[in-house]
Amino acid sequence: MSIVYAREDHLGADEYIDVVRKSGLNRPIEDRGRVERMLAHANLIVTARQDGRLVGFARSLTDFCFCCYLSDLAVDRECQGKGIGKRLIEETRREAGGPKTTTLLLSAPTAMSFYEGIRMPKADNCFLYRREA
Template sequence: MNTVYAREDYLGADEYIDVVTKSGLNRPVGDRGRIERMLAHANLILTARQDGKLVGFARSLTDFCFCCYLSDLAVDRACQGQGIGRRLIEETRTAAGGPSTTTLLLSAPTAMSYYEGIKMPKADNCFLYRRER
């Protein structure tokens, strides 16, 4: 299957919710207003489409020169194993400023082995306040 990767200025809530649900990513898909705000305030969205259908995306916040927080990486389970997630990370890094930009991703515990498997560097100097809802 031919996968087309692109930077998109807009990703609709329906497509986002569909892929998140099909990927297993834990996001508040039952709160459409929150999803819409998440999408409206992201400033870097990379997509993967097959025959025009969204099968994966990376949603980030970045200044395009120093730091990038890759908040969401989701690929439809039916398309996992095709290298889509790895390519979306690469496309994100390039669009966010390449090697002069730090890209940070916080992994769900169940996805740690995926990031280790693609040899994404692991950090031990991170601190965070977890969301309460």
């Protein structure tokens, strides 16, 4: 399986929705307008493609020098367990400014074991207001 990783300036809603469905990530994909706004305002999207087909992506908001919020990490279930998610995080960190940039993500409870498995550092100093919708 040859995977090509790339930073892409634009990711279409159809591809995003398809991979979200196939990954199990909980996102509001029934609200296409919201998905389109999410994609339009993300300023760092890293993709994983197999023979041109999107199989994973990382969608982030960053200033490229100090902080990066990795909001979405999704990999098609058929491709999970092959290092794609870990590599998407590595590529995101590199694109966002490398070791001088803090990369933060909030994990779904069901994904905690993945992040622990790749030895992503865990924070205990995070505060947040949760989405109401």
